[in-house]
């Protein structure tokens with residue numbers, strides 16, 4: 249009950265209420281002691297009241313501090329849950345956008361490079377249908393793990409939902425981003441994913457976008473990578489494609 253109170257009232261009000269309760273209880277206890285011991289003088293009464301108040305306040309304070317620590321822990325856990333994708337353990341889309349917003353804004357402001365890669369499992373529906381959702385879930389976890397292995401500190405990988413992942417690469421030029429995307433594609437292709445004795449071939453399609461002057465919002469930047477991903481799907485899957493206008497020569501060459 250104390251914990252619910254602390255949550256509802258907030259720590260400061262709960263502490264004030266507890267101290268008031270401790271004082272009232274102390275007065276009641278001292279009155280009881282005085283009547284039991286038969287003391288009649290005011291000094292004894294004041295001493296009893298003071299001592300009881302001190303003891304009760306210390307006791308309740310301790311309880312409250314314990315509760316506050318628990319509350320803080322729960323809040324932290326809640327924060328972690330709300331920003332993590334429970335299946336794969338990596339950040340979710342909402343947290344991802346929050347994490348990269350500052351980096352993206354700085355890159356725009358100071359005209360430095362950064363890139364966005366969208367990764368999507370190929371024919372995942374078929375895998376789910378043929379081998380079941382538990383198999384699909386296991387595969388999603390392995391894709392997250394395999395993709396993470398290829399990254400540097402500072403890169404941010406997130407599950408965007410379903411079988412789609414987003415990857416932000418700070419301080420990375422278009423060719424660097426293509427390298428990372430291609431490495432992930434190859435790593436997944438070599439995954440040797442096994443379920444109930446069946447080796448299931450898996451692949452991903454990837455779309456790459458590098459920050460450009462006409463990306464006025466983070467959404468536009470992410471959408472550019474999504475568009476490139478659609479190109480990769482349209483071009484037969486298991487490949488990397490770059491957004492239009494990124495690197496005219498290179499994009500055409502990669503699409504060929």
Ligand SMILES: Nc1nc2c(ncn2[C@@H]2O[C@H](COP(=O)(O)OP(=O)(O)OP(=O)(O)O)[C@@H](O)[C@H]2O)c(=O)[nH]1
Nearest residue numbers: 368369370371372373374376381382384385410411
């Ligand atoms: N096991 C599992 N399946 C999921 C999860 N989230 C989404 N899916 C499934 O992912 C499948 C996505 O199917 P589609 O969007 O058709 O994509 P696809 O089959 O990979 O086809 P392409 O992307 O075009 O190659 C659907 O069957 C969803 O039910 C999840 O958390 N776990």
